[in-house]
Amino acid sequence: MKHIIIYFLTTLTLYAQYPDGNVLLEKIDRNMISRNKIIISRMIIHGRRASRTIESKSWIQGSEKSFTEYLSPAREKGTKMLKLDDELWTYSPSADRSIRISGHMLRQSVMGSDLSYEDMMEDPKMQNLYSAGVIGEDTLLNRSCWILELQAKVPDVAYHSRKIWVDKTRYNILKEERFAKSGKLLKTTDILEIMQADDRWVAKRIIFKDALKQGRGTEFILESIEFDAHIPDYIFSKAALRK
């Protein structure tokens, strides 16, 4: 009995040292979400035999609107993607057609990467989807971080639970694991490099990986990011896809 009481007291003391997970989640969202941003990035898709690099420019407004244009390679140049709330449109210059990606097609991989259209469509405000609890501490990239366990609080979420490593002072995510309902690890995100943009800290080099699949995953390199930039309204229109 004495041992049990000691165990509970120790556990309670430990948890008492941890901050509230949901408060941390709010801080993470605040760090990640801005009024708008313009991003230039490279995506390196590592295949079995070779790797492909796709360069793109994205205009993002809040969590509802985003517009991406692929800049290279020549094969993908001019391909555009428009997200308006829960609708996703793609434009292919070779076919000169805009297609709405919906239903089952949202589950397809984007350009053969380890990311699906749905991953891109997901509400970036994690506090809308998950409730969080801090379960430990760790050190990643020489930064001290909290380990948060996220449990879905809405039924129609793609990943039932997640585990994220969050910088204790900068509140940016340094590592993430996404789990199936059964608890099986499905996807991992490893941040290899971070950078400061204005007063925020963002991931510069990220590796996304389907944990069930062999391979080196998909590397995402942030070339530049501009927060609260001026983005004209016409960018987030279907007409902009054909321009």
Added chain:
Amino acid sequence: MLAIKLAFKNLIGAGLRTWLNAFVLSIAYVVIIWHSGILEGWNRQARRDMIDWQIGGGEVWQKNYDPYDPFTLTDAHAPVPEKFQEQIKAGKLTPILVTSGSFYPEGRIQSVLLKGIDPQQSILKLPAGSLQKDNEAIPAMIGTRMAKNNRLKEGDYVTIRWRDALGTFDAAEIKIARIFKTSVPAVDNGQIWLPLDQLQNMLQMPGEATYLILEPGQNPIKISGWQHQGYDVLLAEMDEIIRRKSIGGTILYTIMLLLAMLAIFDTQVFAIFRRQKEIGTDIALGMTRGQVIGLFTVEGAVHGILAAVMAAIYGIPLLSMQAVHGMAMPEGMDDYGLAGAERIFPVYSTALIIGTVILVMITTTIVSYLPSLKIAKMKPTDAIRGKLQ
């Protein structure tokens, strides 16, 4: 009768020329019967196998289900109506639940259809009984094509990933409990069969199905939201393929028949030219022109009879041997998703044989009649004198 007797005498007298014509025509007989027999054999075998392995006595689809559009699968499920339960309990109807997922053989990702089937069902030949509860992993069965393509064997474990009814990802290990061999690729390629109740739990769709399969001979109960599909729909694709193959075969027969008819036509023209004196004498002795035309037409048509006899002499042993041993089908046929066994056993029906004989006889008679019309224009006196006309 006289005309037939004379025709036989003349033909036998013509020697090698007659037998060459008859031989070419006999090939046409054998090829037509062989090709039609193969198609009929394939058709019957494929229909039988599809009924045994895939469609039973027909299917009842949930209203959103379209087997040709995988995007419909997300919404193509509903609780099995109460009215079906009696037939299900009696083993006359079996529910199937279908969803799309991914599986990871050797660390590769592949799209797959996950299909739930009742392990107790006996309507289809699928060995669903092998899907017995396993505490370690979900038991699964796959076809030999799927096993070969993914280098899987019985007892192997592989990870599958799917989404439940609300779209949340889930993943688990399955154990390949059974690899079955079937001639119907539609139940094999890209499919994993799981116990129905387990798939219903995995998808959070208790008591739901995508479609139901009827036992042959059973009539479906009409229920709104569920549509009965009979053989006219389920076998339409197979029927269409056979129809197209038949058209391809007809071109082959036409070429064969044209060659044979060309030889007979040529022979007739030559015979009329050479036997002008005989024609003139026949008319002078009292035969009407019609009777002489009849004699020559019968002579040509008798080629068809001789060819039939000749075809029977070598064709019956050849075709019978193939009916017993069958014909090996090309390996790549599975890639087209067509039902077809490794060997096709041709079926030669009486109607096919009689039909072919009638077709060849009519064609031969017409081809023999056309050159004989020239006789009607001949002057018998000139013909007796041997004057060329």
